[in-house]
Amino acid sequence: MTTVAHALSAALIAVTAMKVPPSETRYLVAALAAGAIADADHVYPVLRDWRFYRQHGFRGNLHAARTPVHELAGLTGAGIVACLLWWVDPLMAGVVFAAFAVHLAQDFVTGHSLPLNPADRTVVRMFDLSFGQKVAIDGAVIAISIALWIPYLRGRG
């Protein structure tokens, strides 16, 4: 899924599940950031292996351009951060963890993963989705998320 689809959908699930009032801008911004931030780990591997990606393209290869942050190790780290953040701001902890976890879950369900990286580098995929199916899922997630964000944000008054 694209970063935009992740950010919109994961943040929406986070703020609605944690019952964040739509007027609380900083929680909304944190949810959007937490829903997108995991994709930052593509940057370094893509730059490092730029020749490969220029030759073969990103399609079907991007799972190799991610670090353990995108896998179960990242979920563990986010859980530890949330446990620490609960002492400071419990709502922020819940929002940030929920958005981050939803992003990782979405990637695990829709793409190739190395979920036990770095302990085990077995590549798994839950479903054998074609590129077209992934594009359709991405478009549907963005459209549904926007349709649900609008009534949520109307509550800002």
Added chain:
Amino acid sequence: MDSVPARPRIAGGYRAVLAWLEPWIPVPDVNPSWWSLLGLAGSVACLYAATPGLKLALVFGVLLTDWWDGATARRHGTVTREGYIVDVVIDRFSEAFIFLADVGHPLGRVFFALFVFNTAATIWGARTGKHRILPLRAAWMVVLAWWVVG
């Protein structure tokens, strides 16, 4: 290392009951990941469930789907290490969402912290070949049942 790590002896009791029931339960020949996806959706639904009773029903359903994906793989001969990995990873995501739903309660926070331990144990288990994971969702059902009764 065995391709699918053995379960600990503590899980033997209820797994024996499920194994006894398995031949009598219909298990369609589908990709077991569909059951995993259904369980994940049920776990996310816990975030929106308002009452302990509804959460109890959802967690029960999630555990059923967790059993069903394995049963599907066993019945139709598709048990693989990849399937085992999908199973344990979906279980960790499921725990994350189920316990996040009640993280405002001290017990919810304890279970959330244990879920973090379970994710680390899952990664460690991949290295050692030993499946040493706490059955947190089954224990959480006892807590939810207690809240329903109380």
